[in-house]
Amino acid sequence: MPSIRFIQSQLPDPMRSQEAIADRFLRNAKIRLARRSDMAIPRSIDGSIDQRSFDKFYPDLRLSYDQTHEIHRRATRIARWHEQSSPFYRMKDADRDILLRLREGAEVIPPPREEEAHRIGAALHAEMPWMSAASTLIMRDMLLSQKRKEIGFRCRPVILNGPPGVGKSFWARRLAELLGAPSIAIDATGESAGFSVGGVQKGWGSATPGRPLSLILQERIANPFIIIDEVEKAGRASSMRDTVPSITDALLPLLEPLSAAQWSCPYYQLVFDMSWISWIFTTNTVTSLPEPFLSRCRVVTVGQVMRDDLHSFARRQGKRRSLSAPSIEAILEVIIERERARQSVNLRMINRMLDLAEILETAPMLN
Numbered sequence: 001m002p003s004i005r006f007i008q009s010q011l012p013d014p015m016r017s018q019e020a021i022a023d024r025f026l027r028n029a030k031i032r033l034a035r036r037s038d039m040a041i042p043r044s045i046d047g048s049i050d051q052r053s054f055d056k057f058y059p060d061l062r063l064s065y066d067q068t069h070e071i072h073r074r075a076t077r078i079a080r081w082h083e084q085s086s087p088f089y090r091m092k093d094a095d096r097d098i099l100l101r102l103r104e105g106a107e108v109i110p111p112p113r114e115e116e117a118h119r120i121g122a123a124l125h126a127e128m129p130w131m132s133a134a135s136t137l138i139m140r141d142m143l144l145s146q147k148r149k150e151i152g153f154r155c156r157p158v159i160l161n162g163p164p165g166v167g168k169s170f171w172a173r174r175l176a177e178l179l180g181a182p183s184i185a186i187d188a189t190g191e192s193a194g195f196s197v198g199g200v201q202k203g204w205g206s207a208t209p210g211r212p213l214s215l216i217l218q219e220r221i222a223n224p225f226i227i228i229d230e231v232e233k234a235g236r237a238s239s240m241r242d243t244v245p246s247i248t249d250a251l252l253p254l255l256e257p258l259s260a261a262q263w264s265c266p267y268y269q270l271v272f273d274m275s276w277i278s279w280i281f282t283t284n285t286v287t288s289l290p291e292p293f294l295s296r297c298r299v300v301t302v303g304q305v306m307r308d309d310l311h312s313f314a315r316r317q318g319k320r321r322s323l324s325a326p327s328i329e330a331i332l333e334v335i336i337e338r339e340r341a342r343q344s345v346n347l348r349m350i351n352r353m354l355d356l357a358e359i360l361e362t363a364p365m366l367n
Contacts, residue, residue, distance in 0.1 A: 002151040006106035006222050007099060008262060008271040009087060016082045022075035027051065029071060030061050087269050095268065098217050106222035108152025108276055109181050111145035120178045124171065127316060130309055131171045134160055134300045138175060152223045153179065157255050157279040159231075159294075161286050162302030165346025167313075168282040169229050176225035181278070183225035184215050188234035194250025197228075199267040209267040212254075212277060223276035231281045232288050248293040255279060255296040305347060310335060314350050318357070327357040 014020060031049060034041060042053035063071075088096055112120060121139030125132055141155040160168040169185060176183035186196050199210035209217075212226045234247040253259040260275040279297075283289070286299055305313075311332060318328035331353045338345050 001107040001221075002110060003105035003107045004152065004222055004273060004276065006102050006216070006273050008273055011088075011100070011103055016079060018072075018076050018079035021078055022072050025071040025075055026063065026068070029063055029067060030054075030058070033063065034058060034061060091268075099268065099270070102217065102220060106216060106220050108223045109179060109221060111150055111153040112142050112179065114143060114146060117142035117146065120175075123178060124175060127174065128167055128171050128309075128313070130166065130303060130305050131160075131168075134158070134171060134302065137298065137300060152276055153181075153278075154223050154276050155278045155280075157281070157297040159281045159283055159286060159289075159297045159299045160302055161283045161299055163304060164284055165344075165348040166302050166305050167347040168302060169227055170347060170351070172225065172227045172280040172282070175280075176227075176278075179225075181223065181225050182215055182219040182221055183227060184211055185227040185229060186211060187229050188231045188247055189229075194247050197247055197254070198250040199265060207267060209265060210250075212274065213265060213268075213272065216272075216274075216277075222273065223278065225278045225280060227280050227282070229282045230284065232283045232285060248290055251279075252292055252296070255293075307339065310345055310347070310350065313347060314354070317351070317354055321354060321358050323354070323357050323361060327361060331357060 031041065031054070034054075039058065042050040042057060044050045088099075091099075111117075117139055120142065121135050124135040124138070128135070137158065138155055142153060145153050160172070162168060173183055173185065195208075195210070197210050197212060199213065200207045208214075212224070215224050215226075216222055228247065228251075231247060253263060254274055254277070257275045260277070261273045262271055263274040264271050281297065286294060314331050314335060315328060318331065331350070334353065335345050335350065
């Protein structure tokens with residue numbers, strides 16, 4: 001897969017380590033000594049000193065103990081100054097190791113080819129036909145990304161707006177699965193502030209990076225899907241000193257491509273390119289969402305799921321989970337009985353029944 005420079009801040013330079021600096025100082029000191037002794041200095045075609053030939057011709061050229069000691073002392077002082085001026089200096093070893101894994105960049109999942117984009121769109125429509133507007137929108141995003149020859153796929157932020165239990169979150173996770181992209185779901189009702197998205201700066205007891213950044217660092221893929229459920233229900237927390245930004249406030253700089261490409265993490269205090277993330281939000285209503293947030297997203301309206309679609313979904317997902325025919329039929333019977341009793345049935349309920357059937361079929365039989 002192609003890769004992008006994910007960490008925008010200056011990473012520790014191996015050429016500024018104590019060993020590298022001392023090596024350069026020692027080399028230059030030996031060359032000066034050779035010149036004072038009228039020794040011939042081998043040079044390359046471009047006129048620069050041929051260090052390999054120099055070391056070969058003068059293997060016995062040695063500096064005094066005092067000279068060598070002074071060089072190492074100066075190299076240590078310079079290397080320490082570089083370390084202390086770097087944001088990596090005060091990091092925990094574990095944090096530093098995680099970040100240095102992305103020294104060469106993070107991979108991005110490329111946009112699917114035209115035939116693959118159509119196949120993914122068709123698969124989403126076949127599984128969830130009531131989400132056709134969202135499936136069509138994403139398929140167009142994939143085709144546009146391919147047409148622009150972008151190295152990685154990313155869709156502009158999308159809000160799936162509709163009643164609860166119609167499979168908005170399921171559709172988003174299924175999309176990420178079909179694209180082979182990592183994903184996480186954040187429940188906005190349980191996240192009263194923007195900490196889950198932006199993270200908490202060091203110095204606080206709960207200091208931690210945001211979940212989107214943590215996922216990228218874990219998977220080493222810069223374009224995951226971040227799904228935030230019921231974003232309109234997110235509250236705003238207050239500390240003893242001030243009001244903490246809400247999730248929508250924390251999201252604003254991450255939804256603009258230019259600011260997201262230079263996003264500053266409060267925890268690591270480094271700049272990252274977060275512009276490759278695909279954001280999908282689910283809501284039951286958009287009326288309470290702030291205008292700055294809405295203006296950065298596309299809203300797709302999702303309607304109720306029809307009776308036949310509910311039955312088809314249960315059958316399809318049951319087969320996908322390798323459930324037995326009796327288990328699938330038992331689930332369908334429950335659905336039909338609830339419909340006859342005019343009780344509500346939605347995808348969330350069906351998924352719970354599928355989960356239970358899966359557990360029961362895999363559980364060992366007790367004597």
